[in-house]
Amino acid sequence: MTFFTKKRVALAxxxxxxxxxxxxxxxxxDDGNIPESKYRTALADNGTITQTVTxxxxxxxxxxxxxxxxxxxxxxxxxxxxxxxxxxGQVLLKLDPTIFNAQxxxxxxxxxxAQASMRLAQSNFERNQRLVTQNYVSALxxxxxxxxxxxxxxxxxxxxxxxxxxQADLNNSVIRAPIDGVVIKRTIDLGQTVAASFTTPNLFQIxxxxxxxxxxxxxSEADVGALKDGQAARFVVDAYPDREFDAxxxxxxxAANVVQNVVTYNVVLDVxxxxxxxxxxxxxxxxxxxxxxxxxxxxxxxxxxxxxSDEEQEKALKKQKAKDGExxxxxxxxxxxxxxxxxxxxxxxxxxxxxxxxxxxxxxxPLDIKIGLSNFRYTExxxxxxxxxxxxxxxxxAGGSESPFE
Numbered sequence: 001m002t003f004f005t006k007k008r009v010a011l012a013x014x015x016x017x018x019x020x021x022x023x024x025x026x027x028x029x030d031d032g033n034i035p036e037s038k039y040r041t042a043l044a045d046n047g048t049i050t051q052t053v054t055x056x057x058x059x060x061x062x063x064x065x066x067x068x069x070x071x072x073x074x075x076x077x078x079x080x081x082x083x084x085x086x087x088x089g090q091v092l093l094k095l096d097p098t099i100f101n102a103q104x105x106x107x108x109x110x111x112x113x114a115q116a117s118m119r120l121a122q123s124n125f126e127r128n129q130r131l132v133t134q135n136y137v138s139a140l141x142x143x144x145x146x147x148x149x150x151x152x153x154x155x156x157x158x159x160x161x162x163x164x165x166x167q168a169d170l171n172n173s174v175i176r177a178p179i180d181g182v183v184i185k186r187t188i189d190l191g192q193t194v195a196a197s198f199t200t201p202n203l204f205q206i207x208x209x210x211x212x213x214x215x216x217x218x219x220s221e222a223d224v225g226a227l228k229d230g231q232a233a234r235f236v237v238d239a240y241p242d243r244e245f246d247a248x249x250x251x252x253x254x255a256a257n258v259v260q261n262v263v264t265y266n267v268v269l270d271v272x273x274x275x276x277x278x279x280x281x282x283x284x285x286x287x288x289x290x291x292x293x294x295x296x297x298x299x300x301x302x303x304x305x306x307x308x309s310d311e312e313q314e315k316a317l318k319k320q321k322a323k324d325g326e327x328x329x330x331x332x333x334x335x336x337x338x339x340x341x342x343x344x345x346x347x348x349x350x351x352x353x354x355x356x357x358x359x360x361x362x363x364x365x366p367l368d369i370k371i372g373l374s375n376f377r378y379t380e381x382x383x384x385x386x387x388x389x390x391x392x393x394x395x396x397x398a399g400g401s402e403s404p405f406e
Contacts, residue, residue, distance in 0.1 A: 057217030
């Protein structure tokens, strides 16, 4: 190989190295023109969204009977205690029957006296009837004897009623279970006096069946629109923090509860309690499932709350004007009659939101979407120029412009 040939080869190699270095430099320069993202983002994806309504409630028996007393007296026998299983008609307690027996004897004596008076009046009336036909007494005397007979008959009915009342009081002095169930509360002791003057005292509380319970909850007025009978629910109680129980919505009650201008409604849920783990009075944290969507386009709910700062919005507006070659602010067109939001349909306004999507240069661009189901993690996207894999902004990174909603 000659000297000139070697020189040409060396020159060609040098040119190749310089070209490669230049290409690498240009490539590096192109990557350097894309700024780093100042935002925390998440990808729009397909998945499942479950919407729930949360509420706190109290577990109660389905049927809870308060057993009282219609008569007053002193407890002489107590035959039931807490947690006792009782049958309908079983004796729970007895009151002292001394006064009631005395009233029965008094009623019997009054009835006997009325019957004797009636017999005398009957005899007088029959005698006067015979004497009137013989003109020995006047018709007025006959009428008076007839009146005395009627009064005697009425006195008998009065005495019989008083005797029946005394007998009923004696029967009511024995308190019996009105249903089959479990005694969950007792407010009376042996020797205590029961006073049934103006209000009926509650002596026992009996739950009909502890294997079937209900939850009485208060749901906010903002959530009642999604509730329907038969919806599934799950709840936890403090006694079993690692276990969830199933429930079913049975009834939505129309009577509103207003406390400090907060409106809630009572919702009743049915609970199977075959193991009898749930006790009356427990507090339940309930989640009612009001909606479920599978394989839908979704974004993090935090993306709905993010907003650019005023400074960033102004910069973005200037860049857009510079890109479009606009140097003067164009006059805003007059709104058309159908652009008045006050008269648009509810579906056009209430479910529309503005989110921000990163473009190929890591710039946050606004995007209007319409949403469906939503919970604290994800929100369903029903309409809008958003597709799976797009990066949506959820918040600003530290050192950048912080979102006023974070």
